[in-house]
Amino acid sequence: MKLTRRDTMAIGGAAALMTILPSLSSAAIPVNELVMGVTGGADAASTGISLTAPEIAENGNTVPISIDAPGAVAITVMAAGNPRPGVATFNFGAGSASQSATTRIRLAGTQDVVAVAEMADGSFASAHQTVKVCLLYTSPSPRDVEES
Numbered sequence: 139m140k141l142t143r144r145d146t147m148a149i150g151g152a153a154a155l156m157t158i159l160p161s162l163s164s165a166a167i168p169v170n171e172l173v174m175g176v177t178g179g180a181d182a183a184s185t186g187i188s189l190t191a192p193e194i195a196e197n198g199n200t201v202p203i204s205i206d207a208p209g210a211v212a213i214t215v216m217a218a219g220n221p222r223p224g225v226a227t228f229n230f231g232a233g234s235a236s237q238s239a240t241t242r243i244r245l246a247g248t249q250d251v252v253a254v255a256e257m258a259d260g261s262f263a264s265a266h267q268t269v270k271v272c273l274l275y276t277s278p279s280p281r282d283v284e285e286s
Contacts, residue, residue, distance in 0.1 A: 166219040169250050169266050176214050176254040177262045186263035187213075189253045198245040198271040206238040207255035207263060213239060214256075219249030247271050 141149075173182050187207040195201040205213050205228075215225045228239045243251070252266040 173264045182262040182264040187255045187265045189265040194270045200242045204240040205253045210237040210255040212256045214254045216252045
C-alpha cells in the first residue's frame with residue numbers, strides 16, 4: 139500500500155482532532171451532583187436562598203454575583219464548568235448581621251453557577267443560574283498597529 143500526500147494529511151488531521159477533541163468537550167458537572175456533594179445526599183429546597191448573577195457576562199474573568207440566604211450558617215458557591223468547581227464558601231457566625239455575600243468569580247465559559255446554603259436547622263437550600271460568557275473582540279490599540 140502506497141500512502142499519498144493526501145492520505146498522510148488526512149491521517150495527521152484525524153490524529154490531531156482526536157488529541158484535541160477531549161479538551162473541547164463540555165466537562166460541566168450536572169447541578170444536582172454539585173448540590174448532592176455539598177449536602178451529603180440530602181435534599182435541598184429551592185426556596186430560602188437567592189442568587190443574582192448576570193445572564194450574559196462580557197468577561198469571564200470578573201463575573202459579579204451576590205447570594206442572600208437569611209438564616210444560613212454557610213453558603214457554598216460553585217461553577218459547574220470550571221476545572222475546579224468549588225469557588226467559595228462563606229461561613230456566618232451567630233453575630234452576623236446578614237447572611238449574604240457579594241463577590242466576583244472567574245468562569246471558564248458559559249456554565250451554571252450554583253449556590254448551596256446550609257441553614258441553622260441543618261436543612262439545605264440551593265439556587266442556580268446559567269451565565270453566558272461572551273468573548274468580545276477588541277480592536278488593537280494605535281501602538282499595536284505598525285505604521286506603513
